[in-house]
Every structure is written in structure tokens, then in C-alpha cells.
Amino acid sequence: MEYLVEMKNMTMKFPGVVALNKVSFNLRPGEVHVLLGENGAGKSTLVKMLSGINKPTEGEIVLGGKTYSSLTPRESAENKIAIIYQELSVVDELTIAENLYVGKLPYKKIAGLKLVDYKYMNQEAQKYMDEIGLKKSPSTLVQDISISEKQQVEIAKALAAKARIIIMDEPTSSLSIEETEELFRIIRRLKENGIGIIYISHKLKEIKEIGDRVTVLKDGGYVDTKDVADLEVEDLIPMMVGRKITGNHLGDREQIEKDNEVIFKVENLTRKDKTARNISFEVRKGEILGFGGLIGAGRSECMEGIFGAKPITSGKIYLRGKELKITDTYSALKQGIAMVTENRRETGFFQNFNIWKETSVTTNLKKSTFGGMTGLLNEKAEREKAEEEVKALNTKCSGVDQMTVNLSGGNQQKVIIGKWLAVDSDVFIFDEPTKGIDVGAKSEIYNIMRQMANAGKAIIVVSSEMPELLKTCDRIIVFRNGEISGTLNSEDATEEKIMYAAVAVD
Amino acid sequence: MTRAKFKSFWDKFGTLSILILIMICLSIASPKYFMTLDNIKQIGLQSTVYILLAFGEFFAILLAGIDLSVGSVAALVGTFIAMMLKANVPVPLAILIGLLISLVLGAVNGLLINALDLHPFVVTLGTNTIFRGVTLVISKGSPIFGLPASFKGISGYVLGFPIPFIFALVMSAILIWFTNQTVVARNLYALGGNKQAAWYSGINTRNFTLFAHMLASFLAGVAGVIMTSRVGAAEPTAGEGYETYAIASCIIGGTSFFGGKGKIFGVLLGGLTIGTITNGLNILNVSSYWQKVVMGALIIASVALEKLVGSTVKD
Numbered sequence: 001m002e003y004l005v006e007m008k009n010m011t012m013k014f015p016g017v018v019a020l021n022k023v024s025f026n027l028r029p030g031e032v033h034v035l036l037g038e039n040g041a042g043k044s045t046l047v048k049m050l051s052g053i054n055k056p057t058e059g060e061i062v063l064g065g066k067t068y069s070s071l072t073p074r075e076s077a078e079n080k081i082a083i084i085y086q087e088l089s090v091v092d093e094l095t096i097a098e099n100l101y102v103g104k105l106p107y108k109k110i111a112g113l114k115l116v117d118y119k120y121m122n123q124e125a126q127k128y129m130d131e132i133g134l135k136k137s138p139s140t141l142v143q144d145i146s147i148s149e150k151q152q153v154e155i156a157k158a159l160a161a162k163a164r165i166i167i168m169d170e171p172t173s174s175l176s177i178e179e180t181e182e183l184f185r186i187i188r189r190l191k192e193n194g195i196g197i198i199y200i201s202h203k204l205k206e207i208k209e210i211g212d213r214v215t216v217l218k219d220g221g222y223v224d225t226k227d228v229a230d231l232e233v234e235d236l237i238p239m240m241v242g243r244k245i246t247g248n249h250l251g252d253r254e255q256i257e258k259d260n261e262v263i264f265k266v267e268n269l270t271r272k273d274k275t276a277r278n279i280s281f282e283v284r285k286g287e288i289l290g291f292g293g294l295i296g297a298g299r300s301e302c303m304e305g306i307f308g309a310k311p312i313t314s315g316k317i318y319l320r321g322k323e324l325k326i327t328d329t330y331s332a333l334k335q336g337i338a339m340v341t342e343n344r345r346e347t348g349f350f351q352n353f354n355i356w357k358e359t360s361v362t363t364n365l366k367k368s369t370f371g372g373m374t375g376l377l378n379e380k381a382e383r384e385k386a387e388e389e390v391k392a393l394n395t396k397c398s399g400v401d402q403m404t405v406n407l408s409g410g411n412q413q414k415v416i417i418g419k420w421l422a423v424d425s426d427v428f429i430f431d432e433p434t435k436g437i438d439v440g441a442k443s444e445i446y447n448i449m450r451q452m453a454n455a456g457k458a459i460i461v462v463s464s465e466m467p468e469l470l471k472t473c474d475r476i477i478v479f480r481n482g483e484i485s486g487t488l489n490s491e492d493a494t495e496e497k498i499m500y501a502a503v504a505v506d
Numbered sequence: 507m508t509r510a511k512f513k514s515f516w517d518k519f520g521t522l523s524i525l526i527l528i529m530i531c532l533s534i535a536s537p538k539y540f541m542t543l544d545n546i547k548q549i550g551l552q553s554t555v556y557i558l559l560a561f562g563e564f565f566a567i568l569l570a571g572i573d574l575s576v577g578s579v580a581a582l583v584g585t586f587i588a589m590m591l592k593a594n595v596p597v598p599l600a601i602l603i604g605l606l607i608s609l610v611l612g613a614v615n616g617l618l619i620n621a622l623d624l625h626p627f628v629v630t631l632g633t634n635t636i637f638r639g640v641t642l643v644i645s646k647g648s649p650i651f652g653l654p655a656s657f658k659g660i661s662g663y664v665l666g667f668p669i670p671f672i673f674a675l676v677m678s679a680i681l682i683w684f685t686n687q688t689v690v691a692r693n694l695y696a697l698g699g700n701k702q703a704a705w706y707s708g709i710n711t712r713n714f715t716l717f718a719h720m721l722a723s724f725l726a727g728v729a730g731v732i733m734t735s736r737v738g739a740a741e742p743t744a745g746e747g748y749e750t751y752a753i754a755s756c757i758i759g760g761t762s763f764f765g766g767k768g769k770i771f772g773v774l775l776g777g778l779t780i781g782t783i784t785n786g787l788n789i790l791n792v793s794s795y796w797q798k799v800v801m802g803a804l805i806i807a808s809v810a811l812e813k814l815v816g817s818t819v820k821d
Contacts, residue, residue: 333708351701352766375689
């Protein structure tokens, strides 16, 4: 059998939209087939047909010698298809072994009662955990393990279900560099066992590292399928977006050094919980300052301290030479500091607000006194301001009455940036500004950051994607274990140098 | 009417439709009494306390929380005022002090929620019992009668209309303005929609939580004043279980339990619905024991009906 699964001319129509138009896709045993495309390109629509969630309007799926016009979730499972979503679906309150066998717990009969056979279950679970190298006891509660280990539990679960096809939806989006390496090691082992992997990702670099073939989708249509060995990563970008991303996002170094005006300065900042200690840095006019390091090294924690979101025990913060007094996020806002947080859904926007209400939250607070207790609303002005920001940032929406939650990730991010631009903040802290955002919108956000820096705002970027730092930042500060471990200028910064500073070498 | 149009109609007027439906049913069940002017006034009067308590409850639920202590706050404020009146404190001053006490009680709720980082359900479950207990202690468990006529006059009539109901309508107008036009209210909606995002947008979530609970208790205190003046006596057990009606009014009125969504006008209609049901059950001579059973069933039925009609036309 040449293919594990063959999908021919898959089409999916929703009322008014063609989400997928005649897309064909196949998967060989033991290969990693990358599915690449911007958000909304149709990747999820396609794989949901395999997991039995979407019923295709047209097309056929050849699976295990049979031809289906659509699959049910049951048929999907019977054909040994497993899917690992970006939002992991492990149950925190259960043990690793219970998670592996949830819904089909092995049992023994004692006096006519069916009782869970824990001994057998843990033994079996251990086998699958060993197979992927998950070094934990099967009776560990899942809530006590790390995110990457949870993901490994999902993979072990797929193995326990004897999966032949494993779909991974952006598996590295919340993994550190080492954890990603670990995942790739597991994926290679799965390949050796003849398992086919459909790998959805935005990260172009990973494709070269782990992919065998890549299929590119654009706006619900099929673009091309290529062998990864035959192509350069840069070739993929125009295929995805239909436009070449050009432009260097760096500032004019000579100008920055000539002006040499320090806009923003932090001295000896230490957080109460010691997750960031003795942090000092300054941002000069026209400069974008990057913060690199491993996840958990204390970069975001430091920024939360500056922004007043988390308590600090010491540290002075200056804006254009004037010391700021920051006690909470309200005082940070009042004094011109803005923070675009890492997790949009949790800390970024309001699920109950449309774009104009979202945009005006900060404006209303800034105009108000007593912590936002006073003042009247002015809907007309709020709408106008929101429309202005939507236009300035090229936010794609049906209008300012659209709910923020219904926008794509990149456009949500623009609304959040607009909310801080609306109050004319002086210092912008971006924490993982392009997480989960497609390539096209990423480039736009880099441009926006550069424009803001040129307009005299202090821009701080925390990112775990080293290419992002190298591409956008004029200077990069690296964190290790809650402290600054190195500073690099853009000319001589390389991924290796960042890594060197980020991990303890000796 | 297209489906989409009906959907938006139902979103706006669903609660009103349910209220009208209940009124039609009651008019048919009791053609002689229900639809008389006197009885309509009576419904207004009976609804006032529910409406005011529900307004207070609204601000707690808006933050994705709850306030189980509104009934006890009303009783405690009423008892305090009655005791002051018996000690010859002038009526306006007694009411003012009573309302200040309600703010203190709300601050107790808000500060405990903030300091202990507990869900408002737990905190107000406790303070509900504590406030009730304090009421029983200070009144020694007996009702306080013989309040001055000027105080009872608050629940009188002007131009033939019950003053409390007029007051409830005025309060509705003020709160509709408040929720639509002030920055502080918008911040409450934001906080209810996403507490973390509110904090990272510059809203001091603790201060606003405190504010919402003080406002909730204040409105409960206002309800306490009206409740006491209407009865003409402060009963230490007055308003017991009224938190249920306040919560029910909010739900009937479309306030989301997940926070950040809801309208004062809906809550007003919700309170009127509860008042209408109470009135109808009295007119129909349903025994007071059975009234509770029927009331509970009708609360579930009216919310279910609203949801059912709403969902049948989804998309």
C-alpha cells in the first residue's frame, strides 16, 4: 500500500463561503507531511475531515482500502487516525495512564464487579511512555507535568490507540527550543515505526528540519506539494501569501547612535517573587529592543513588573529622564506604558466587546481619574477613534461593530495594539507579538513596530523566536534564570550567540 | 419576518414577550381582577423590592460573581433605620445613615472577596448568614413596630400611583443612564467580560470589584428602606430568600452568568415578571405553600421558554 490515506478533490462549502476548494492530499507511511498556509487557508478544515468533524461537500477519502465520501469520528478512530490539537485535551485531574486509557479502562472482575485493573493499565502505559521516552511514573497526575510532557502524553495516547496516522496541529507553539528538539526526536522515532504524520505549522524553519513533503494551501485552494529536500524555506513564503515579504525591519543604527537619546530606562528591577532580578536596561530613540532567552527565563515576568501587573520589590523606571511611579497597571497606563500580552484570549481582549468598545477602554481610563471611576462615555468619539486605528493598522474587519473575538489572531493583535496607540503610549512592551499569527500579518506587525519606533516610541519585544528578534530588533538582551546574561547588537547577533547566552554552557 | 430579524427582535424583546404572555394567561385565568388599574398598581408596588434587589444583584452578576446577601442587607438596613426612628432620629437622617450602613456591608463583601481571593458565592453565602444574624441580635428577634407616619408615607401614593414603583422607575432610568454613559460602568462590563484582560488594560480589578459590591449592597439597602416603610415595621426575617428572586430577575432579564453581559431594562422586566407571578398567584388564591412551588417552576419555565424560542431560530 503506497498511501496511508489519500484525499481527492476535497471541497467544503459553508453557507456563503467555500472553505476548501478541490484540495488533494496524501500521506505515506513513515513520512512527515507538512500542511502549510496562513490562518484561514483551510488546513484545519482539511484535517477535520480526517478526524470526522467536518463532512466534506465533495471529494473522496481513500483509507484502509475503502473509499469514503465522509468519515464519522468513529470511523476515523477505527482507521487509526489520532489528532493532537494545539489546545491539548488531556485531563489534568487524571494520571498519565488513565489519560491513555480514558474511555476504555482495562478492568478485572472481582465478585462480579468490574474494577479498574490499575496494575495492568500502568504496565501497558509504561510501555508506550518508554517508546517515546517520557520519563515519568504512569501514576503521576497530569496536572503535575509540564506542557511538553502533556503533549507527550497525547502522543503516547495515540500510540496506545495503535494510531497509524497522527495529526499534529502546531505542536511547537508553546514549546521551548529544547522541548521542540525533544518532540522532533519523538517524531523521528514514530516515523521509523511507519507512522505517518500530518504536521500543521507556521514555523517555516521547522519544515526543513522535520518535514519530508510539504503541501501549501492558500485561501482554501491547493497551491502545490513539494519534497522538502528540493526547496529553500524562503521559496515557501510567496507560495503561502502570494507576495514576497521584503524590507529590512531594522532601524538606522547611525541615526540611533547619533541621537543617542534614552527614552526609557529601567534600573535594578527585582520582582517580589524573584522571577526577574537586578534588571537594568535602556531603550534609545528609534530603537527596537529585543529580549531573548528560553521560556521561563524571566523576560515576561520582568515586563509584568515594569507594567505594574505584578509586584516588584526594587527598581527604578524612567521615561525621558523622569522617574515614574508605577503601582498598578492603571498608573502604568496613565504614565504612558503599554503592554501587548502574550496570551490574547486570556489577557488581551474582552470577549464581550466589539472593536470600538475594545479600543476605547484605555482612552476612557486615561481621561478618567480615581482609577477609572469618573467620566462619561462619548460613543461618537469612541467609534471615530476606533475607526481611525482600524484604518491606520489596516485591520481587516467588517466594521468597528464586529466583535474582537470573531477576528483572526493577527487582526485581534492589531486591535490590541490600536487600543494602546489610541492613548498615545510612549513605551510599548510586546510579549510574543506574533504568536499564532500567520506570515502575512506577522510582517505587517513588524512594520507597525518599526513605524512606531521611528515615531519616537520606545519599543520592547519579548520573543522566543530567534529569527523574529534578529529580523526586528536593533539590540537583543538575553535572559537566563531571571537575570540578564548578555546583550547583542544586531550586526553581530546570531542564533548561536543568543542560544549561547540563553543556556548555561559550562 | 426573516429568521435573522426575528432573532434580533427576540434578543431585544424576548423578556418583554414572556412578561406579556404571563399577563395574558393571568387575565384569562382571572378576567375580573387581574387587568384592573388597581391591580396593575398593586403589581408595581409588589415588584418594587424585587426590582431594587435585582438591580443590586445585577452588578454582582455582571462581574461574573453573585451576591447572596442582598436580602439580609435589606433586612439589616431596615432594622437599623427602625431602631433609629424609635430613638427619634429624624426620618431623612435615619435613611441616610441606613444607606451608609449598606455601603459598609457591601465593602465587607468586596474587601473579603479581594483579600481572601475567594469566589463571591462563598463570601456572600457567609455574610448573608452573618448579616441576618446581626439583624436578629440587634432586634432581639422581634419585629419593630410603630414607625412614624412620615416614614410609612414613603410607600404612599402620589396622583394615585404608588410612590415606591415610581421610585423604581426613576431608579431604572438613572441606572440605564449609568450603565450606558459612564466610564466606571463600562469598566465593570470589561471586568466582567475578562478579568485578566481588564487588569492588563489598566483597570484596577480589586477597586472595581469593591465598587460593584458596594453598589450592590447600596441598592439592596434602598430596597430595605422601601420594604420596611411598606410593611410599616422592621421584621428581622424580612427579605429572607429574596436573593433567589433577585437572581431570578436578572436571569429572566437576560444577564449572563459568565459576566460582562446584561441590561438594566431587562432586569426591570425580570423584576416585574417575578412581581406579576406573585400577584397572579395571590389573585388565583394559590395557597402560600404551593406558591413557592409554582414560583420556582415558573422561573425555570420562563427562562427555558425564552431560551427555547431564541435557539429555534439560531442562524
